Amino acid sequence: MKKNIALVAHDKKKPEIIEWTKKHVAKLEQHNLFGTGTTGGLIKKANPSLDITTLKSGPLGGDQQLGSMICEGELDILFFFTDPMTPQPHDVDIKALLRLSTMYNCVVACNLATADFVIESPLFDQPQNHENNFSEYTDRVIEK
Helix, strand or coil: CCEEEEEECCHHHHHHHHHHHHCCCCHHHEEEEEHHHHHHHHHHHHHHCEEEECCCCHHHHHHHHHHHHHHHHCEEEEEEEECCCCCCCCHHHHHHHHHHHHHHCCEEECCCHHHHHHHHHHCCCCCCCCCCHHHHHCCCCCCC
């Protein structure tokens, strides 16, 4: 089953995600790939066989574009190699993206070990359930 997969990395983690995609290129090229601007371009350059739709750069709105895809059920897996040692100017966008991933049950891998576990899992090629029940929130009664 073809999945929609996002590939994102902070600047200091870009070399790591590029090497990771080279290692898993055969599996990744079977899916629909999306990347934030700089990361997507670098991965495409290093792996010409990968067809990656590039969005805006993360700080310019790319993280929010991915968040929108998650809300609409259009993203199955987010590989986001984060750099926990470097402050990010768009940290609030990153936090929002991870919050939406959790809320909408989107698979997320933020480091090499987890990414390897996800892509090598026998569940990787299985359908995912994007059914979410937010009725407790949407049906709530707000009284003045």
